[in-house]
Amino acid sequence: MSKEEVRLFIGPQHPGVTGNMSVEVLLKGDTITWAKTHIGYLHRGFEKLMERRIYIKSFPLVCRICVPEPDTNEENFARGLEELAGIEIPERAKWIRTLVLELSRLQMFIMWYGGIAGSMGLSTPVQWGIGDRDYILDLFEELTGGRIYHIYIMPGGVRKDLPEGFEERVLKLMDIIEQRLPEYDEIIMENAVVQKRLKGLAKIPRDWVDEMGITGPVARACGFPYDVRKDHPYEAYPYLDFDVITEDGCDAWAMLLVRRREIDLSINLIRQIIEKMPKGEFLARLPNVLYWKIPPGETYVKSEATRGEFGYYMVSDGSDKPRRVHVNGPSFVHGITLLERLLVGQNIADVAPIMVSLQTCPPEMER
Amino acid sequence: MGLKEVLKPLGAWRQIAKRPHTILVPKVSREAAERYRGFHVNDLEKCIGCGTCAAVCPNEAIDMVPVEGIEPKKGDSGFRPRIDYGRCCWCGLCVDSCPTTSLRMTNEYIWVRETPDDFVYIPGYHIKGFEKKEKGYRKDKEHSFTDYHRVPMRELPPEERVETFAEVVLGYAEEEARREADRCVGCGLCIAGCPDRMHIPDYIRAIASGEYARSVNIMYENNPFAELCGKVCTRRCESYCSLGHEGDPVAIRWLKRFATERFSDLKQVIKVKKAEPKDKSVGIIGAGPGGLTAAYYLALRGYKVTVYEAMPEAGGMTMAGIPKYRFPFPSLKKQVDFILSQGVELKLNYFVDQERFRELMKKHHAIYIGVGLMKPWTLGVPGEDHPNVIYAIDFLRKINFKEPVEVGKEVVVIGGGDVAMDAARVSRRLGAEVTIAYRRRKVDMPADHEEIEGAEEEGVRIWEKIIPIRVEDAPEGKVKLVYGKAKMVDQGPGKRPKPVLIEGEEYELVVDRIIVAIGQQADLSFLPPEIAEKMEVERGRIKVNHRQMTSVEGIFAGGDVANRVADAISAIADGLRAVKGIELYFQGKMD
Numbered sequence A: 001m002s003k004e005e006v007r008l009f010i011g012p013q014h015p016g017v018t019g020n021m022s023v024e025v026l027l028k029g030d031t032i033t034w035a036k037t038h039i040g041y042l043h044r045g046f047e048k049l050m051e052r053r054i055y056i057k058s059f060p061l062v063c064r065i066c067v068p069e070p071d072t073n074e075e076n077f078a079r080g081l082e083e084l085a086g087i088e089i090p091e092r093a094k095w096i097r098t099l100v101l102e103l104s105r106l107q108m109f110i111m112w113y114g115g116i117a118g119s120m121g122l123s124t125p126v127q128w129g130i131g132d133r134d135y136i137l138d139l140f141e142e143l144t145g146g147r148i149y150h151i152y153i154m155p156g157g158v159r160k161d162l163p164e165g166f167e168e169r170v171l172k173l174m175d176i177i178e179q180r181l182p183e184y185d186e187i188i189m190e191n192a193v194v195q196k197r198l199k200g201l202a203k204i205p206r207d208w209v210d211e212m213g214i215t216g217p218v219a220r221a222c223g224f225p226y227d228v229r230k231d232h233p234y235e236a237y238p239y240l241d242f243d244v245i246t247e248d249g250c251d252a253w254a255m256l257l258v259r260r261r262e263i264d265l266s267i268n269l270i271r272q273i274i275e276k277m278p279k280g281e282f283l284a285r286l287p288n289v290l291y292w293k294i295p296p297g298e299t300y301v302k303s304e305a306t307r308g309e310f311g312y313y314m315v316s317d318g319s320d321k322p323r324r325v326h327v328n329g330p331s332f333v334h335g336i337t338l339l340e341r342l343l344v345g346q347n348i349a350d351v352a353p354i355m356v357s358l359q360t361c362p363p364e365m366e367r
Numbered sequence B: 001m002g003l004k005e006v007l008k009p010l011g012a013w014r015q016i017a018k019r020p021h022t023i024l025v026p027k028v029s030r031e032a033a034e035r036y037r038g039f040h041v042n043d044l045e046k047c048i049g050c051g052t053c054a055a056v057c058p059n060e061a062i063d064m065v066p067v068e069g070i071e072p073k074k075g076d077s078g079f080r081p082r083i084d085y086g087r088c089c090w091c092g093l094c095v096d097s098c099p100t101t102s103l104r105m106t107n108e109y110i111w112v113r114e115t116p117d118d119f120v121y122i123p124g125y126h127i128k129g130f131e132k133k134e135k136g137y138r139k140d141k142e143h144s145f146t147d148y149h150r151v152p153m154r155e156l157p158p159e160e161r162v163e164t165f166a167e168v169v170l171g172y173a174e175e176e177a178r179r180e181a182d183r184c185v186g187c188g189l190c191i192a193g194c195p196d197r198m199h200i201p202d203y204i205r206a207i208a209s210g211e212y213a214r215s216v217n218i219m220y221e222n223n224p225f226a227e228l229c230g231k232v233c234t235r236r237c238e239s240y241c242s243l244g245h246e247g248d249p250v251a252i253r254w255l256k257r258f259a260t261e262r263f264s265d266l267k268q269v270i271k272v273k274k275a276e277p278k279d280k281s282v283g284i285i286g287a288g289p290g291g292l293t294a295a296y297y298l299a300l301r302g303y304k305v306t307v308y309e310a311m312p313e314a315g316g317m318t319m320a321g322i323p324k325y326r327f328p329f330p331s332l333k334k335q336v337d338f339i340l341s342q343g344v345e346l347k348l349n350y351f352v353d354q355e356r357f358r359e360l361m362k363k364h365h366a367i368y369i370g371v372g373l374m375k376p377w378t379l380g381v382p383g384e385d386h387p388n389v390i391y392a393i394d395f396l397r398k399i400n401f402k403e404p405v406e407v408g409k410e411v412v413v414i415g416g417g418d419v420a421m422d423a424a425r426v427s428r429r430l431g432a433e434v435t436i437a438y439r440r441r442k443v444d445m446p447a448d449h450e451e452i453e454g455a456e457e458e459g460v461r462i463w464e465k466i467i468p469i470r471v472e473d474a475p476e477g478k479v480k481l482v483y484g485k486a487k488m489v490d491q492g493p494g495k496r497p498k499p500v501l502i503e504g505e506e507y508e509l510v511v512d513r514i515i516v517a518i519g520q521q522a523d524l525s526f527l528p529p530e531i532a533e534k535m536e537v538e539r540g541r542i543k544v545n546h547r548q549m550t551s552v553e554g555i556f557a558g559g560d561v562a563n564r565v566a567d568a569i570s571a572i573a574d575g576l577r578a579v580k581g582i583e584l585y586f587q588g589k590m591d
């Protein structure tokens, strides 16, 4: 640190930081010359806790690994467990799970859409994002009995069938959201401030993508057509018709474009799911969950979360508790490795929009 | 980028004319969804304190606590769940696990109090005001963590059964047994229902995990007739199974049968710990399940044991009474042989009379009387001494010892208990048309419902409300039962209605044999008068204390002769209890 530099801690208590983490930077004037992330504020030892619990007791736990998008965790953990235990789940369960995952993605992206504007001081869209997301949470409440933590995707399928008339209410909400989106676009996408600040911001050299293992909308904004839903399809994704969304700007603006298009895609997928969902059983009979021993083995299951590739590496030693569960959250790469390199040379005022663009989620870095 | 991008965002102002999205609490309240996982409620009458909710709770938010006004009883621990909402995460796993479905959640989510202690409470006991709420997360029985459906037991088809004395029940295959065993939630409420307090959840869990030898060893800790019980136990435990409230109880009996049957040589499986030999000896009269259980555990504790048995085979009523299609001889022999292999001496064909009893008193330091009930009750109607009137236990004994018996073409069995069912079903196997005549209704029959169903499947007819009046001779070597009909007279709440003869009507039934199966009584004539006068007998049964000691020091008794429950497992339990009693007696510590 030279005499001209200032050391500054941004977070862990800071409205511009995506959750409880902090970024330590050295500044020369307004320019960042060095950046280091600090995590640990959220470490709850989930992975370790799981090793001491029978499997079923981990379901109310895993959803907490990513607060705004808990369902990916439930789905991955359930699918991993089913794979290890050799359990076939009913067809309908796969479709309901996919519906839940896409609804979850949609609410997350809508909130993000408002959030990216918020990171630049535009607070109106933030309120909108949170407000409109709540209508999706209403659906979750109806379906699962919980608004945020659904604890709904269970080994064997899902806990309850869709309530009467649920499909219609989903479709109706999709129409409402679709009508609403141009209003968002008007104040975000078509906003001079947003365009000026995001275009060219956080430009990622393309070779970093492979080098660091960048995935999700960030990778797709760099022109990499990688989407787990397409490349390693799971649940009902093999039966859905969609193209992987890419942009080639490699900057924060391109990331915004990808995510905005993802919102449209989710709505489209939700409509497809409702149209094609088969009737029938939604939960397979499980062994007694209090004493359920899983045959020895290991597996890695992954899915496409809003932030990128999300994965669970699970090892069973044949007992009723996992020997090891390792959760691979994309934010680990995006929010630490990538962020630290990306910040160098950037303006201090851009830390928040960059973090939001990378959609870093501290709880999934610290399991 | 131009002026458009500067002006466009001002479109946000349009929202000012729209309705707000927020709810103005507390003016407006918002009801949560039908399935919402809010505060719990528990139906305390339905809850049995099984603790399954506490076992599954991921946050240890549930403690099982005693509750004023709820006493522990068989099938109910007396405890109720108390929930700490400082720990609860509203996952509802407890609701999905509750076997009785007493626990559910309401859609209530707002509850404000100043003190945190108010958030630790017993739902249903501490009234919070939302108990009546209908909406909220509930268990869907078919989509929950509880498997309410028993794996069905395969049986010989009825047409084949009546042709043979082969076992009716075919037993579980390994996969079936493990699946059935896995249904057990491990609450242990069944244990109190078992007279012998077997370690039921432990041996069931061992079966579920495929550890059959361990399972049988757990059984042998307090029951050396586990296979017998696996086949014919009255399974009182099953009526206390927590799954039985909303579904089928776990097939505890069949699981025991499955595990024990897997081993033909018990010596290779049961790990016995034998104590150092001691210089005291015990004489046991009667080689029924009770006497032999006492013998087995006394031998393991190092005592010298001799069992005196009047019949040519050991096993008591399980040898002489229970038909072989329910309890085959090789199974009995396997279990008896293992008991004898622990150093138990058995004297067969050794009827203990008064003289011999005096000898035993001199020879042994303690005596256990397990002579059962060997004398049948008689009808007490005129003509009963007709040669075609026979008694079920005599009949069954002859069959079981392969002595020749004739029942003819038509038989009427009088009685409604298990012995009546056995006599009827054996008669069917001998080719007779069989009618069971019972003085109450079918629903009042003390016989196991499976036995009644089994008998009916095999073509046994059941006549209800029949009261025998007299027996007369009939031509062609037959016998005539003259009977009347009964009407059921209500005896007030909680009491069985009483059958009362409808006077003035008489009916006749001509058959080849009348088999009387209305119960058995003890024959204590082998007790020498000096003992008999000191030994308290109450309504036909020898009176014993909590250690099975009679009113005569050093003489213990158990099983049917002392225990009104009169089934094998109660006799086994008595035998086991007597071992402790005899040991305390020897140590001078009888309490």
Ligand SMILES: Cc1cc2nc3c(=O)[nH]c(=O)nc-3n(C[C@H](O)[C@H](O)[C@H](O)COP(=O)(O)OP(=O)(O)OC[C@H]3O[C@@H](n4cnc5c(N)ncnc54)[C@H](O)[C@@H]3O)c2cc1C
Residues within 6 Å of the ligand: B232, B233, B234, B285, B286, B287, B288, B289, B290, B291, B308, B309, B310, B311, B314, B315, B316, B317, B318, B321, B322, B323, B350, B351, B352, B353, B370, B371, B372, B373, B374, B393, B396, B418, B419, B422, B526, B558, B559, B560, B561, B566, B567, B568, B569, B571
């Ligand atoms: C037909 C029938 C079916 C039954 N079915 C079932 C069933 O399905 N499930 C169940 O749990 N229970 C059943 N029972 C009851 C069960 O058999 C008895 O409860 C159990 O056998 C009682 O055991 P115990 O040790 O008291 O004596 P018992 O089994 O009655 O044995 C007493 C023994 O003492 C011997 N003895 C008597 N007096 C003397 C003497 N003076 N000297 C020497 N030996 C003597 C007898 O010969 C006999 O062997 C049935 C009983 C009968 C009669």
Ligand code: SF4
Residues within 6 Å of the ligand: B056, B057, B058, B059, B060, B061, B062, B083, B087, B088, B089, B090, B091, B092, B093, B094, B095
């Ligand atoms: S809802 Fe979940 S956390 Fe709460 S008491 Fe029930 S099992 Fe425990």
Ligand code: SF4
Residues within 6 Å of the ligand: B042, B046, B047, B048, B049, B050, B051, B052, B053, B054, B080, B081, B097, B098, B099, B100, B101, B102, B103
């Ligand atoms: S699981 Fe149900 S029946 Fe058992 S203690 Fe809990 S609330 Fe009561």
